[in-house]
Amino acid sequence: MAKTSTKPLEFIVASAEQASKHVPEVPTLAIRIFATDITGRGKNMYPPFNPELYCQVYEYTFDDVDMPCEDKQMRKDFEAMNYKLFSRDIAKQIIADFKQSHSYVSSVLVHCFAGVSRSPAVAQSLNKIFAIKYDFKQLFPNTNFYVYKTMIGAAREIGYKIGDKIKN
DSSP: OOOOOOSOOEEEEEOHHHHHHOOOSSOEEEEEEEBOGGGTOBGGGSOOOOGGGSSEEEEEEOOOOOOOTTOHHHHHHHHHTTOOOOOHHHHHHHHHHHHHHGGGOSEEEEEOSSSSSHHHHHHHHHHHHTTOOOOOOSOOTTOOHHHHHHHHHHHHHTTOOOSSOOOO
16 A cells, blocks of 8 residues: 655654653554663563554663663673663664555654663664655754664665764
């Protein structure tokens, strides 16, 4: 089923609480980001969510750790504490899932627990990777740049041509 609207794709970046109250008015894809129980914000801490309101719902689990991409010792330390870190494999799965579904919807709800770090990183990177050119009116000063950079790097790795270089 093709998207019927000619309006550009809209991204809705939300907290889990906001997402639980969101009622889409247009065909919408939901990207749900969970943390592990180690953070105290595991899936069981999220408010109820009605997946039947959405055309497609994708769920991913990774903790909100923003770290230097090449810091292997830091990665080992977090993994030793049972954190699930964002990886190129998760990034590639998000990209593949989005590629499969985004042309059939008019909006994309992306949410994590607080809606200030992981979900903006995923939404902004998908916007860039797929050249959607959505104008994010809200600034996200706490965007998880590790997630953003990993998404962009994974996209390049699988053949996406992305305009400018990533800046720190």
